[in-house]
Every structure is written in C-alpha cells, then in structure tokens.
Amino acid sequence: MFGSLLDIEHAFGHHGHVGRTRVRRRRLLALAVVIGVVGGLSGPVANAVGVGGGAEARSARTYVVRPGDTLWSIARRSSPSVDPRLVVGAIASANQVDPGALVPGQELSIPAIG
Numbered sequence: 627m628f629g630s631l632l633d634i635e636h637a638f639g640h641h642g643h644v645g646r647t648r649v650r651r652r653r654l655l656a657l658a659v660v661i662g663v664v665g666g667l668s669g670p671v672a673n674a675v676g677v678g679g680g681a682e683a684r685s686a687r688t689y690v691v692r693p694g695d696t697l698w699s700i701a702r703r704s705s706p707s708v709d710p711r712l713v714v715g716a717i718a719s720a721n722q723v724d725p726g727a728l729v730p731g732q733e734l735s736i737p738a739i740g
Contacts, residue, residue, distance in 0.1 A: 686720070691732040697725045704736045713739055 689700055701713035716737045718725055723734070 686735045686737045689734045689736050691728050691730050691734060693730045695728060695730075697723075697728065700734065700736070705739055708739050 687704070689704065691700070697714045697717055698710055701710040701717060705713045713736075714725065716739055717723075717734055720737050721734050723732075728734075
C-alpha cells in the first residue's frame with residue numbers, strides 16, 4: 627500500500643513539475659503581449675476618438691491689407707484667442723515685412739497659430 631507505484635501525486639506516470647520560473651516566464655510573456663496590444667491600439671483609437679496633443683494641420687490664410695491696418699490689428703482680427711504679439715511676430719517673419727511698412731492692397735500670409 628505504501629510502496630505502491632501508483633500514487634496520487636504521480637498519477638499516470640507524470641512527474642512533470644511546473645517550476646516557478648516557468649510560471650513567471652508565462653506571466654511576463656502574457657503581460658508583454660497585453661502591453662503590446664494596448665500600446666498598438668492606443669494610437670489609432672486615440673486618433674479615431676479625436677484625443678491627442680498633436681497640432682492640427684491648418685493652412686495659412688491670406689489677408690489683403692486695407693488702409694489703416696497695422697500688424698497688430700490684423701493679428702487681433704485673425705486670431706482673437708491668441709496673444710497678438712505672437713501672431714504679429716509670425717506674420718512678420720512669414721512675409722518678411724516691416725511692421726511699419728504695410729501698403730494697402732498688399733497680400734499677407736497669416737500662419738495658423740493656436
């Protein structure tokens with residue numbers, strides 16, 4: 627009875643023991659797969675939902691200077707929610723114009739800011 631070859635712990639001749647390292651490796655592998663799937667899907671899902679800190683692709687607008695216009699007034703009119711100093715600098719650098727040398731009828735490219 628006690629010397630029997632058939633034992634509960636060794637039923638059917640299986641002596642395989644799943645060691646801790648195998649279990650840990652399997653868990654780490656499963657974790658890596660889950661992280662990879664989540665990482666791979668997070669970009670497209672975030673873009674589909676509309677979440678993201680990326681800049682929106684907006685094209686530059688053109689503005690025809692009217693008599694009495696200044697870069698400051700054009701900046702305030704074109705981007706009211708943005709600091710006009712930033713917009714004035716962007717307009718001046720995009721068009722290579724002197725802020726005091728605007729001519730009525732001149733076309734200015736107004737870059738998209740904010």
